[in-house]
Structure formats: structure tokens, C-alpha cells
Amino acid sequence: xxxxxxxxxxxxxxxxxxxxxxxxxxxxxxxxxxxxxxxxxxxxxxxxxxxxxxxxxxxxxxxxxxxxxxxxxxxxxxxxxxxxxxxxxxxxxxxxxxxxxxxxxxxxxxxxxxxxxxxxxxxxxxxxxxxxxxxxxxxxxxxxxxxxxxxxxxxxxxxxxxxxxxxxxxxxxxxxxxxxxxxxxxxxxxxxxxxxxxxxxxxxxxxxxxxxxxxxxxxxxxxxxxxxxxxxxxxxxxxxxxxxxxxxxxxxxxxxxxxxxxxxxxxxxxxxxxxxxxxxxxxxxxxxxxxxxxxxxxxxxxxxxxxxxxxxxxxxxxxxxxxxxxxxxxxxxxxxxxxxxxxxxxxxxxxxxxxxxxxxxxxxxxxxxxxxxxxxxxxxxxxxxxxxxxxxxxxxxxxxxxxxxxxxxxxxxxxxxxxxxxxxxxxxxxxxxxxxxxxxxxxxxxxxxxxxxxxxxxxxxxxxxxxxxxxxxxxxxxxxxxxxxx
Amino acid sequence: xxxxxxxxxxxxxxxxxxxxxxxxxxxxxxxxxxxxxxxxxxxxxxxxxxxxxxxxxxxxxxxxxxxxxxxxxxxxxxxxxxxxxxxxxxxxxxxxxxxxxxxxxxxxxxxxxxxxxxxxxxxxxxxxxxxxxxxxxxxxxxxxxxxxxxxxxxxxxxxxxxxxxxxxxxxxxxxxxxxxxxxxxxxxxxxxxxxxxxxxxxxxxxxxxxxxxxxxxxxxxxxxxxxxxxxxxxxxxxxxxxxxxxxxxxxxxxxxxxxxxxxxxxxxxxxxxxxxxxxxxxxxxxxxxxxxxxxxxxxxxxxxxxxxxxxxxxxxxxxxxxxxxxxxxxxxxxxxxxxxxxxxxxxxxxxxxxxxxxxxxxxxxxxxxxxxxxxxxxxxxxxxxxxxxxxxxxxxxxxxxxxxxxxxxxxxxxxxxxxxxxxxxxxxxxxxxxxxxxxxxxxxxxxxxxxxxxxxxxxxxxxxxxxxxxx
Numbered sequence: 001x002x003x004x005x006x007x008x009x010x011x012x013x014x015x016x017x018x019x020x021x022x023x024x025x026x027x028x029x030x031x032x033x034x035x036x037x038x039x040x041x042x043x044x045x046x047x048x049x050x051x052x053x054x055x056x057x058x059x060x061x062x063x064x065x066x067x068x069x070x071x072x073x074x075x076x077x078x079x080x081x082x083x084x085x086x087x088x089x090x091x092x093x094x095x096x097x098x099x100x101x102x103x104x105x106x107x108x109x110x111x112x113x114x115x116x117x118x119x120x121x122x123x124x125x126x127x128x129x130x131x132x133x134x135x136x137x138x139x140x141x142x143x144x145x146x147x148x149x150x151x152x153x154x155x156x157x158x159x160x161x162x163x164x165x166x167x168x169x170x171x172x173x174x175x176x177x178x179x180x181x182x183x184x185x186x187x188x189x190x191x192x193x194x195x196x197x198x199x200x201x202x203x204x205x206x207x208x209x210x211x212x213x214x215x216x217x218x219x220x221x222x223x224x225x226x227x228x229x230x231x232x233x234x235x236x237x238x239x240x241x242x243x244x245x246x247x248x249x250x251x252x253x254x255x256x257x258x259x260x261x262x263x264x265x266x267x268x269x270x271x272x273x274x275x276x277x278x279x280x281x282x283x284x285x286x287x288x289x290x291x292x293x294x295x296x297x298x299x300x301x302x303x304x305x306x307x308x309x310x311x312x313x314x315x316x317x318x319x320x321x322x323x324x325x326x327x328x329x330x331x332x333x334x335x336x337x338x339x340x341x342x343x344x345x346x347x348x349x350x351x352x353x354x355x356x357x358x359x360x361x362x363x364x365x366x367x368x369x370x371x372x373x374x375x376x377x378x379x380x381x382x383x384x385x386x387x388x389x390x391x392x393x394x395x396x397x398x399x400x401x402x403x404x405x406x407x408x409x410x411x412x413x414x415x416x417x418x419x420x421x422x423x424x425x426x427x428x429x430x431x432x433x434x435x436x437x438x439x440x441x442x443x444x445x446x447x448x449x450x451x452x453x454x455x456x457x458x459x460x461x462x463x464x465x466x467x468x469x470x471x472x473x474x475x476x477x478x479x480x481x482x483x484x485x486x
Numbered sequence: 487x488x489x490x491x492x493x494x495x496x497x498x499x500x501x502x503x504x505x506x507x508x509x510x511x512x513x514x515x516x517x518x519x520x521x522x523x524x525x526x527x528x529x530x531x532x533x534x535x536x537x538x539x540x541x542x543x544x545x546x547x548x549x550x551x552x553x554x555x556x557x558x559x560x561x562x563x564x565x566x567x568x569x570x571x572x573x574x575x576x577x578x579x580x581x582x583x584x585x586x587x588x589x590x591x592x593x594x595x596x597x598x599x600x601x602x603x604x605x606x607x608x609x610x611x612x613x614x615x616x617x618x619x620x621x622x623x624x625x626x627x628x629x630x631x632x633x634x635x636x637x638x639x640x641x642x643x644x645x646x647x648x649x650x651x652x653x654x655x656x657x658x659x660x661x662x663x664x665x666x667x668x669x670x671x672x673x674x675x676x677x678x679x680x681x682x683x684x685x686x687x688x689x690x691x692x693x694x695x696x697x698x699x700x701x702x703x704x705x706x707x708x709x710x711x712x713x714x715x716x717x718x719x720x721x722x723x724x725x726x727x728x729x730x731x732x733x734x735x736x737x738x739x740x741x742x743x744x745x746x747x748x749x750x751x752x753x754x755x756x757x758x759x760x761x762x763x764x765x766x767x768x769x770x771x772x773x774x775x776x777x778x779x780x781x782x783x784x785x786x787x788x789x790x791x792x793x794x795x796x797x798x799x800x801x802x803x804x805x806x807x808x809x810x811x812x813x814x815x816x817x818x819x820x821x822x823x824x825x826x827x828x829x830x831x832x833x834x835x836x837x838x839x840x841x842x843x844x845x846x847x848x849x850x851x852x853x854x855x856x857x858x859x860x861x862x863x864x865x866x867x868x869x870x871x872x873x874x875x876x877x878x879x880x881x882x883x884x885x886x887x888x889x890x891x892x893x894x895x896x897x898x899x900x901x902x903x904x905x906x907x908x909x910x911x912x913x914x915x916x917x918x919x920x921x922x923x924x925x926x927x928x929x930x931x932x933x934x935x936x937x938x939x940x941x942x943x944x945x946x947x948x949x950x951x952x953x954x955x956x957x
Contacts, residue, residue: 053943058943058944059881059944062881062882062944063568063881063882063884063885066564066568066881066882066885067568067569067570070561070564070565070568070570071565071570073558073561073565074565074570074573076558077558077559077561077562079583079587080554080555080558080559080583080584080587081555081579081580081581081582081583081584081587081694082555082558082559082562082577082579082580083574083577083578083579083580084573084574084576084577084578085562085572085573085574085577086571086572086573087572088572089570089571089572089573090570090571090572091569091570091571092569092570092571093569094569095566095567095568095569096568096569099567099568099569099885103884103885106884208569332940332943333943334940334941334942334943334948335940338940356938360940361939361940361942362942363942363945371942399547399550399551399554400551400554402551402587402591403551403554403555403587434915434918436942436944436945436947437914437915437918437919437945437946437947438918438919438921438922438947439922439942439947440919440922440923440941440942440945440947440948440950440951441919441920441921441922441923441924441925441926441947441950442922442925442926443922443939443940443942444922444923444925444926444931444935444936444939444951445922445925445926445929445931447935447938447939448926448929448931448935450925450926450929454925454928454929455925457838457928458843458924458925458928459814459816459817459820459842459843459924460816460843460921461816461843461844461845461853461917461920461921461924462541462546462814462815462816463546463547463550464845464917464918464921465918466917466918466921466922467816467921469921469922470921470925
């Protein structure tokens with residue numbers, strides 16, 4: 001075995017976590033290499049450097065969500081006096097994907113540039129562990145080389161998983177890996193799943209004008225605040241999305257004209273319908289099965305996720321892992337990035353700081369956006385009991401919704417979960433426009449232990465939706481959450 | 487024999503705007519006998535409106551609605567590129583339709599406020615109030631009929647009105663009092679002033695398709711961070727607004743405006759609308775302040791102590807008419823409520839005006855908390871500060887050709903304590919981005935606290951917790 005290069009730090013996976021760790025390590029003068037290789041999806045889709053977020057996650061998702069919202073705005077534009085906006089105008093899928101993909105390709109290129117500038121050696125090859133400090137790299141033609149590294153970082157992320165009960169399902173459905181790169185519009189679409197991926201995709205597809213159905217086995221957004229999940233569902237239904245609840249698909253067949261005949265059971269009864277596209281969004285699994293982890297002794301759980309200590313170390317001394325492929329970590333870009341940077345700081349910068357996963361803010365970009373920090377109502381009651389918490393709630397109407405009479409006045413909601421003993425805000429939930437922008441600042445305050453009184457004594461910016469978070473008086477269980485306007 | 491003198495009211499509030507409404511309702515809810523007098527003296531152009539004050543009728547609310555209308559037009563350049571057909575990027579705007587929608591909304595709010603006063607138990611009197619002596623008020627109604635009432639305590643919350651330009655006929659121009667109710671499109675417009683009112687109005691007028699120019703005596707947003715004031719102006723220029731710096735108007739003759747620059751050179755141009763937005767003046771004339779000896783400052787604003795009390799012990803003042811306070815709705819509301827708690831519930835809680843977040847709703851919005859860079863340097867010295875900056879491009883700005891380097895954030899940090907003493911953000915949804923940060927900054931958040939907070943991705947707000955470059 002010939003070692004072609006030796007590194008201080010070798011990163012497997014060029015996504016959010018991997019890129020951040022590689023660049024940070026290089027900035028300390030470490031000799032860094034990074035291997036990124038996208039195994040094509042069963043439908044043949046592949047993409048460039050940057051990982052899930054850039055190529056098949058956050059970025060295209062947000063741009064398509066924006067595209068759908070841009071369509072919704074047409075009604076408001078007309079009410080606000082704009083002439084020559086045709087509410088019946090159709091959406092051109094290819095025009096949108098062309099623009100989105102151009103941006104993604106710019107990002108792929110920019111990441112390559114950044115690695116170059118930082119002198120990180122980039123391999124567009126599939127990596128496998130050969131020994132605990134040797135990595136085997138295989139290029140697209142099967143050519144092999146070996147590199148040696150003092151430290152190895154596994155940051156391979158995850159890929160969509162498929163239900164196991166339908167034969168040859170991978171040939172008949174697409175996933176989020178394929179959706180953003182579809183060469184033709186998806187048409188009448190069925191989305192199977194209840195995750196935020198399912199709802200975000202269903203949300204924008206409906207907004208773009210496609211007949212959209214979402215099939216859900218049990219509850220929506222498991223793990224998230226269920227009251228808010230219910231309101232997200234209501235809003236999506238008001239906007240024309242069909243939900244098939246308590247149902248699982250049992251068969252999918254390709255029809256003569258290349259459509260999909262889906263058969264499902266719902267409460268023991270079988271139904272079927274024909275769709276142009278079926279999207280599976282039932283979950284994601286760690287992309288670790290071809291890494292040769294078992295041989296090397298890197299422990300994983302039964303879902304393939306790598307088991308790590310709090311300082312990101314695997315069961316093998318010099319091998320680390322971060323991001324979506326690690327057990328117990330939130331599957332988010334910003335946490336992977338930060339975790340990667342802090343790891344590099346510890347390995348090469350003499351620093352000690354570790355990643356803190358408390359009060360990490362997240363946002364779901366459904367048609368009505370949802371931003372949250374901390375405990376959901378269910379989690380809070382579970383951990384603290386009903387008596388130890390107070391929930392403040394409010395239903396409000398954004399000012400801009402006054403343009404259009406038809407805007408659903410009870411759709412937006414805010415909840416603050418407060419500990420009775422300390423008055424600390426331990427859960428913040430905002431359902432309304434611009435959730436991502438709004439929630440960010442509160443995350444700092446909550447990490448600092450902000451109390452309800454500290455929220456209330458902060459003076460609002462007027463007129464905004466965010467200021468509503470500082471003026472909650474109604475208590476759940478006692479008061480009606482509905483408020484009057486300004 | 488004991489003679490008991492009863493006042494007509496426990497509390498009489500003069501002015502039904504943000505501060506007046508909040509304090510009158512708070513007092514009534516405590517069981518006090520409260521009346522509120524609100525009367526809008528028509529503008530020189532005859533414009534008047536209902537109860538609710540500046541914010542509801544001629545300020546925050548209509549301003550934001552018109553700003554939103556202009557921004558909706560701005561999205562047209564993205565809509566086509568994200569695939570929508572049938573969007574005419576150059577389609578014109580129907581001003582009257584927008585005014586109709588917004589004024590209907592304002593009328594609903596007027597009715598709502600009247601109703602809320604009623605529900606709270608406040609007697610609403612649509613009359614102009616004048617102080618006769620510390621406990622006596624003369625009320626003049628719409629027909630000119632007078633009546634006298636007495637009150638144990640009085641709160642003055644008369645707010646402010648646009649300042650008129652000395653030497654120019656007030657009817658040769660309009661102000662923000664008139665703009666939101668104009669029943670004809672403004673056409674080619676000249677805005678006089680460099681205040682946030684001037685820039686917000688110029689911004690949406692330009693966005694709605696009108697040829698817009700701005701006459702600025704010295705600089706834009708004089709009391710604000712100048713680096714960000716420049717960026718606000720720069721974006722407006724990119725959008726087609728024309729600025730004339732160092733210029734003051736000398737004559738308005740029919741539709742022709744003459745102005746001179748700092749060298750004395752005169753220019754003239756014809757405009758359909760001239761909007762005066764130089765500053766605002768406390769609405770304290772004809773209030774009878776001299777009858778009770780209440781002191782005012784050089785801008786006619788009422789001087790109060792830290793308990794919002796004037797030098798006449800039973801008379802208080804809150805809101806825009808008060809000297810040395812911020813001219814904002816949320817501070818007026820909070821000040822009014824805290825005042826009532828102090829007057830009737832034994833509270834000693836006073837207003838803290840530090841680190842109040844504000845937003846300017848210009849075409850590219852600008853929000854700030856704390857000190858401008860100028861004030862920070864003045865207060866702490868350049869050597870004691872670390873200034874972090876980040877230029878960013880919002881993800882959705884990649885769809886159409888937008889300026890990639892105008893959105894930015896700035897954090898002014900004290901070297902000794904690592905505390906954030908100035909937060910500045912210019913970019914989309916500035917107000918929504920900034921609000922949450924205000925809670926943290928009031929708690930004394932440090933740069934380290936910001937840095938250890940995980941970002942929400944993708945968002946513009948996350949840029950504020952990921953700043954590395956500093957000077």
C-alpha cells in the first residue's frame with residue numbers, strides 16, 4: 001500500500017460540518033485534506049461540493065419556498081394597488097430550477113475556491129477507512145489511492161431513507177435529493193411523510209400551483225410543539241393542500257404513461273389514486289454504511305449513526321465525527337458548522353470550548369413559517385410538570401395582512417413557556433411571517449437565562465410581528481389568546 | 487361642617503395617541519374615573535383624523551403600509567425569475583386604491599380605539615383641551631362650544647405635529663399629516679428634509695413609481711450612525727431617488743420650487759407635490775401651559791422629572807411632547823403604563839430609555855440598538871472599542887440582480903467588558919431581525935454571547951452572530 005500524502009487532519013465529507021472544520025484547521029497551519037463524493041441517488045441525481053445544505057437542503061428549499069411566496073404575494077400586490085400583475089399567471093418550473101441551480105453551482109465553485117485559498121487539498125473521491133489512520137480514496141473511474149492522517153473527521157451527513165415495505169420503491173419515487181433537480185415539473189404530487197422536509201416541500205409545491213397531497217402515518221412534526229404543528233397543518237389545508245392522515249402506502253406501480261398508481265391503507269380500508277410524482281420524505285439515515293466503520297471499530301447505533309463523546313470523539317482515539325451522521329446531534333447546518341470550528345480549535349488551536357446544544361434556534365419554512373427555541377409544550381410538561389410552567393400565548397395578525405381581507409386572521413401564534421420558579425423563558429414558539437429572522441436574536445437572550453420580565457421590559461419596535469413576543473399577557477388555560485390590533 | 491370638593495375626574499388625559507390611550511385605559515382599569523380628550527386641529531391643508539394619535543393615523547401604521555406597498559412592487563423583479571408569468575415589472579401603481587385600503591384600515595382602528603376606551607370605562611371627549619389652572623380644563627368641541635371640567639391629576643400627551651418652514655406659505659406644501667390621505671396621486675415629488683420621515687416618504691414614493699427628489703440641508707439622519715445613514719441614502723440613489731445636498735428652499739410659487747445650494751446658487755424645478763419633512767414640533771401651543779407655569783424647552787417640549795411630572799405637581803406628561811425622550815410609540819405606551827402604576831399602585835418603576843431598538847423603514851431598512859459609532863467613540867474613545875462588521879447577501883437576493891454588498895451588520899463592542907453597546911443592521915426585514923437582539927443587549931450581552939449562539943440558516947439575522955472581521 002502506497003501512501004500518497006500525509007495530513008494532520010483529513011475530513012471525509014464536504015458538507016457544512018466538514019468544510020467548516022477543514023477551513024478552521026487549515027487556518028491554524030495544519031495540513032488538511034478533504035474528500036467529498038456524492039453517490040448518485042437511485043434516480044441518478046448528483047451534485048457538487050457543499051453537502052446537503054447547499055445542494056439538496058436549506059438553500060434550494062429556501063429559494064423554492066421564496067418562489068412559492070412570491071406567487072402568493074401577487075394577491076397582496078393587487079390589493080396594494082399594483083396594476084398588471086396577473087393572479088392567474090402560471091409558474092414555469094424550469095425557469096425557477098435554472099435560477100436555483102445556477103446559484104447552487106456558484107456556491108459549489110465558491111467552496112472549492114475557499115478550500116484552495118486555505119490550502120486544503122480537495123479530493124472528489126469516495127472515502128473509506130482502511131486503518132484507523134489511513135483512508136482509501138476511490139475516484140469515479142475506480143482508481144484508488146491511500147492517504148495517512150493524524151486525525152480523521154467523519155462528516156458524511158445523511159441521505160433520505162426509503163420505506164421497506166414496497167418492492168423496488170427506489171425506482172418509482174423521488175426524494176428531496178431529486179426534487180430540486182427535476183428536469184420537468186412534478187405535476188400532481190404525493191408526498192409521503194410528516195417531517196419538516198415533507199411539509200416544506202409540500203408547502204412550496206402547492207404554492208407553485210401543483211396539486212399536492214401529503215400522506216402521514218400518525219402525527220405531523222414529531223418532536224415539535226404539537227399545538228403549533230396543528231396550526232401549520234390548518235394553514236396548509238386553508239391553502240389547498242390535501243392531507244391523508246393515519247395512512248401508509250402499501251404499493252406503488254408505474255402506469256403506462258409513466259405516472260404512479262399509489263395504493264394505501266387508511267384505518268384498514270384500501271384506497272388508490274394516480275400521481276405524476278411521489279416524494280418519499282419519511283426520514284433520513286446516516287450515510288455511514290460504506291465507510292468500513294465496523295472493521296475499524298468505530299461504533300455506530302442501529303440506525304448507522306456514529307456514537308461520539310461530548311468532544312466529538314468516536315470509539316477510536318484519533319477518529320472524530322460531527323454533523324448529521326452523529327447520534328444525538330440536531331440535524332442542522334449551523335450546529336454542524338460551529339461544532340466543526342470548535343473541534344478544529346481544540347485539536348489545533350489549543351482551545352477547550354465544546355459545542356453547546358442548549359437553546360439552539362431552528363426554523364421550519366412551511367407556507368406559514370415556524371421558528372422555535374428550547375422546549376416544546378410537551379417536552380416542558382414532561383420535564384417540569386404542568387404546575388411548574390406557565391404558558392403565555394397570543395394569536396395575532398401581521399400588519400401587512402390587512403391588505404387582503406382573505407388572510408386567515410387566526411393563523412399566527414406565539415407561545416412562551418416560562419418556569420414558575422425562576423420566571424425563565426425556556427421555550428419560545430413563533431408561527432408567522434419571517435420566523436427565521438425574528439427568532440434569531442431571542443436565542444441569545446434565552447441562553448443568557450432571560451426571564452419573562454426581561455422580555456416584557458424590552459421596548460418593542462413598532463410596527464412589527466416580533467414585538468408581539470414582548471407583549472404577551474394571556475395565559476394558556478385562563479385567557480383567550482386573541483388580541484386586538486394597534 | 488365638612489365641605490368635600492369633588493373633581494369631575496380622578497384623571498384627565500389630554501391627547502388620544504399612543505401614550506394617552508395607554509395611560510387612560512390603565513387608570514380606568516384600576517377603577518379610577520378617567521376622561522380622555524382628543525382633538526385633531528386640521529393641518530394647514532385641512533387634513534384631520536380620528537382618535538389614535540400620530541401612530542395610527544399619520545405615522546407608523548400608514549407609513550408601514552405604504553412602505554409595504556412599495557416593497558410589493560419591488561418583488562416583481564424576482565417573481566419572473568422564480569418562474570411566475572404574467573408579472574409586468576413596469577406595471578404602474580394605483581395610488582387611490584392604496585389610499586382607500588389604508589384609510590379604511592385606519593378608520594377601523596379609530597373605531598376600535600373608541601370602543602376600547604368605552605370598554606375600559608374611559609370617557610372619550612372629542613374636544614380641544616386647554617389648561618386653565620392646575621386642576622381645571624376648558625374644553626372646546628367641534629362646534630366651538632366650551633365647557634369646564636376639573637381633575638385631580640392630569641396627563642398631557644399631546645404629541646407633536648410636523649414643523650412648518652419659516653418663510654414659506656404652509657399651503658404651498660404638504661406634510662406627513664396630509665400625505666397618507668391624499669386622494670390624488672402625488673406625481674413628481676420633492677421632499678424637503680433629511681429626517682427619517684423624509685427618507686421613509688421619499689422611499690415609498692419612489693418605490694410606487696413617482697419621480698422623487700430630496701432636498702437636504704446638511705446630512706441624512708443627523709442623529710444616527712453616519713456610516714449607515716450613507717448606506718440608506720446610497721440604496722435610495724440606486725433605486726432612482728435624486729438627492730440635493732446642502733440645499734434649502736427659498737420659494738414655492740405654484741408648482742415651482744426654488745432652492746439654493748451652499749454656494750448660494752439657485753435652482754428651480756416644477757413638482758406636483760412638495761412634502762415638508764424637516765422635523766416635528768411638540769403640539770403644546772394653545773394648551774394653556776403658561777396658565778399653570780409648566781416649563782418647556784426651546785423646542786416647545788414639556789420638561790419633566792424622572793417621574794414624568796412637570797413642575798406643576800399634579801400634571802404629568804408622556805410621549806412625543808416631552809423633552810429629552812424618544813419619539814416612539816412603544817416608549818410612550820410603556821411610559822404611560824408605568825406612570826399609572828406609580829400614581830395609583832405605589833410602584834417606583836421608571837422608564838429606562840437605554841438600548842431601545844428602532845427601525846427606519848426606508849427602501850432598504852435600517853435598525854439599530856444602542857450607540858452610533860460616533861456616539862460610542864465620543865463616550866468610550868476609539869481605542870476602547872472593537873468594531874465588528876459583515877457585508878452579506880441574503881440568499882433570496884441571488885434570484886435577481888441586487889446589490890451584493892449593501893446589506894451589512896455592525897457590532898460596536900467595548901474592549902474592557904466585551905459588551906455590545908451598538909448594534910446596526912441594514913438589510914431586509916431589519917425590524918424583525920433586530921427585535922430579539924434588543925432583549926439580549928439590554929441584558930448586557932457580550933460579543934462572546936453572540937458568538938456562542940447558533941445561527942438560523944438560511945437567514946439574514948444569523949449574520950449578526952457570525953461576525954469575525956473587526957477594526
